[in-house]
Amino acid sequence: MKKPISILSFLVLLISSSFAQDYSAKSLPAAIYSGPQEKMHVQGAVVDQQKGFVYMSFTNKLLKYDTQGKLLGSLTGFIGHLGDLDFDSSTGLVYGSLEYKNDAIGKGIAQKLGVKTLDENGFYVAIIDVNKITKTDMNAETEKDILKTVYIKEAVDDFNASVKIGDKSFSHRFACSGIDGLALAPSITKPNDGKKYLYVAYGVYGDTTRTDNDYQVILQYDISEWSALAKPLSQESLHHSGPQKPNEKYFVFTGNTNWGIQNLAYDYFSGNFYAAVYKGKKSIYPNYDLFVISSKQSPGKTTVTVDNKKQKVKTLALLNAGQQDEKSQIRGWRFKWGSTGIVPLGDGYFYISHNKKDKEKREESTLYKYRWVGSETTAFERVK
Numbered sequence: 001m002k003k004p005i006s007i008l009s010f011l012v013l014l015i016s017s018s019f020a021q022d023y024s025a026k027s028l029p030a031a032i033y034s035g036p037q038e039k040m041h042v043q044g045a046v047v048d049q050q051k052g053f054v055y056m057s058f059t060n061k062l063l064k065y066d067t068q069g070k071l072l073g074s075l076t077g078f079i080g081h082l083g084d085l086d087f088d089s090s091t092g093l094v095y096g097s098l099e100y101k102n103d104a105i106g107k108g109i110a111q112k113l114g115v116k117t118l119d120e121n122g123f124y125v126a127i128i129d130v131n132k133i134t135k136t137d138m139n140a141e142t143e144k145d146i147l148k149t150v151y152i153k154e155a156v157d158d159f160n161a162s163v164k165i166g167d168k169s170f171s172h173r174f175a176c177s178g179i180d181g182l183a184l185a186p187s188i189t190k191p192n193d194g195k196k197y198l199y200v201a202y203g204v205y206g207d208t209t210r211t212d213n214d215y216q217v218i219l220q221y222d223i224s225e226w227s228a229l230a231k232p233l234s235q236e237s238l239h240h241s242g243p244q245k246p247n248e249k250y251f252v253f254t255g256n257t258n259w260g261i262q263n264l265a266y267d268y269f270s271g272n273f274y275a276a277v278y279k280g281k282k283s284i285y286p287n288y289d290l291f292v293i294s295s296k297q298s299p300g301k302t303t304v305t306v307d308n309k310k311q312k313v314k315t316l317a318l319l320n321a322g323q324q325d326e327k328s329q330i331r332g333w334r335f336k337w338g339s340t341g342i343v344p345l346g347d348g349y350f351y352i353s354h355n356k357k358d359k360e361k362r363e364e365s366t367l368y369k370y371r372w373v374g375s376e377t378t379a380f381e382r383v384k
Contacts, residue, residue, distance in 0.1 A: 023049040023067065025345035030369045030384055032351070033069045034058075036362035040109070042355050043180075044084035044263055045341035045367055046094060048130075055094055055130060056341070056353075056365060057082045059109065062096070062140075064133045073133040075147065077140040079235050081109055082126065083180040084263050088196065092131055095198060098124040098149060099178040100238060101159070122238035123156050123179050124149040125200065127230055141233050148230035151242030152200060154219055154249070155179050163307040165210055173306065175213030177203035181264030183273060188220075188248075188295050188316070197247070198223045201275070204260035208282050212305065214256050216275065216291075218264070218316070219246035251304065251313045252293055255285030255330050267344035270372070271296055272319055274350075276338030286325035288332025289339070290379055294319045321374050333379035340365060348372045350380065 032054055034042065040059030047054050053072070054065040059082055062075040083097040100122040132146045140147050161173035181201035187193055202217040221243060231241045258278040265274045273293040280287045293316050300315040322331045341353030351367040358364055370380035 021052055023047075023052045025049075025347045025349035028345060028349075028351075028369065029067055032065065032067060032367040034063065034065070034365040034367075035069065035071060036358050036360070036364050037061075037063075038362055041363040042340045042353055042365035043082060044096065045343050045351065045353055045365070046085045046087040047343055047345065047351060048087055048089070048092070049345065050089060053130070054367070055085060055087070056367075057085055057096055058363065059083075062094070062128065062130075062133070064130060071136065073138065074136045075128065075133055075138050075140050075143075077142075079109070080122075081178075084182050086182055086184045086198075086265070088184055090196070092129070094128040094130045095182060095184065096126040096128065097179045097182050097200065098126040099180075099203075100124075100235070101178055120238050121156060121159055121178075123152045123159070124233075124242075125152060125182065125198065126233070127226070141235060147233050149233050149239070150226055150229050150231075151238075151240050152179060152219070153240070153242055153244060154246050155200070155202060158202070158217075163212070165212060165305075165308070170207075170210055170212075172205060173212075174202065174215070174217050175205040175207060175210060176217065177205045177259060179203060180259070181261035181275065183264045183266040185266035185273065185295065188250075188299060191295075195222065195224060197221060199264060199266070199273070200246075201261035201264045204257060206256055206258035206278075206280055208256070214253065214282075214285070215304065216252040216254050216257070216261050218250045218252065218261075220248040220250065222247050248299075248314060250299060250316045251302070252291070252316045252318065253302075253330065254291050254318070254332070255287065255328060256280035256282045257287075262339040263342045265342045265344050265350075266295070267350075267372075269344065269346050269348055273316075274338070274342055274344070276335075276342050278339055285328055286323070286330055286332065288323070288330070288334060290333040290335040291331075292319040292321065292333075292374075293317070319374075321376075322379070323376055333377075335379040337368075341367065343367065345369075349383070352380065 080100040158173040158176040343351040369383040
């Protein structure tokens with residue numbers, strides 16, 4: 001027989017519940033400001049709506065805030081490129097893309113940080129136990145059990161490959177420049193299997209002289225067994241522990257973009273992926289800034305030319321909405337923001353990063369709340 005709750009216990013529960021914070025989409029503030037940051041611009045953001053924490057990556061560090069923009073802690077010491085983020089509400093872990101490479105981006109980061117460029121190229125998914133970020137300037141390499149990484153061999157292999165296009169040789173299969181956008185989402189083909197999968201998008205070089213860089217490439221991984229693969233980060237000796245192949249490799253025809261999908265976000269409310277890019281420069285395409293990928297359509301098939309050979313690949317379709325280019329039939333939106341952070345909040349609401357530099361040339365970001373519209377000409381409308 002259960003004992004009746006005492007009046008005192010009831011009052012304690014009543015008072016504590018009255019002070020419980022609401023982090024639902026509508027109740028979150030209209031804007032969250034990062035404060036000024038040195039050297040590197042913002043790459044991505046996520047929100048823990050259970051605890052009210054906000055995380056932003058600024059290339060070489062991860063910052064932890066409350067919803068009022070108060071800095072609570074940071075993870076620093078990255079000498080690579082920490083990019084897009086996603087948050088797993090079931091585990092409390094943050095996932096982020098992490099690149100080490102010796103191309104123009106890698107050399108630029110090394111120069112700003114005053115370090116040597118690594119000889120080896122390595123692409124990883126960083127898995128961060130953000131509950132252990134309790135103060136500022138915690139070191140990503142030396143702090144125990146905060147950060148582990150999984151090697152993305154498929155992307156490294158495509159990055160390191162050389163291919164022929166006609167009579168010319170080019171570096172990088174599919175013009176792969178690494179990885180950036182990533183998102184946790186259900187399986188596209190088995191959405192009710194109860195698992196979360198990680199979708200990792202390639203960076204894509206915006207070379208206008210080649211013809212094999214007009215698709216976005218997205219890898220799908222089953223992360224349920226990744227605990228055995230994840231290793232601590234060692235930036236002096238990059239490890240190769242990771243899956244040999246992705247579960248799926250999807251291609252999305254968007255026309256060329258400059259550096260591929262910068263931010264990839266899955267919205268459980270609509271069931272769609274949102275892909276924010278730096279728009280491309282090929283005049284034969286509409287060069288939109290924002291694409292929405294439908295996960296409700298079964299993957300299709302097409303043939304792409306790789307190294308002067310035909311290869312069958314699986315494709316994902318763009319949402320049948322927005323502006324449509326008559327010649328290419330590509331659909332998308334012209335929307336300035338999102339490439340440095342797009343965060344689904346539920347009920348059609350999003351935080352979208354507006355990045356800029358202050359008067360002292362320091363980088364900063366403000367996450368502004370938006371509502372999805374999805375009309376022919378309007379992607380989002382600002383919530384004030």
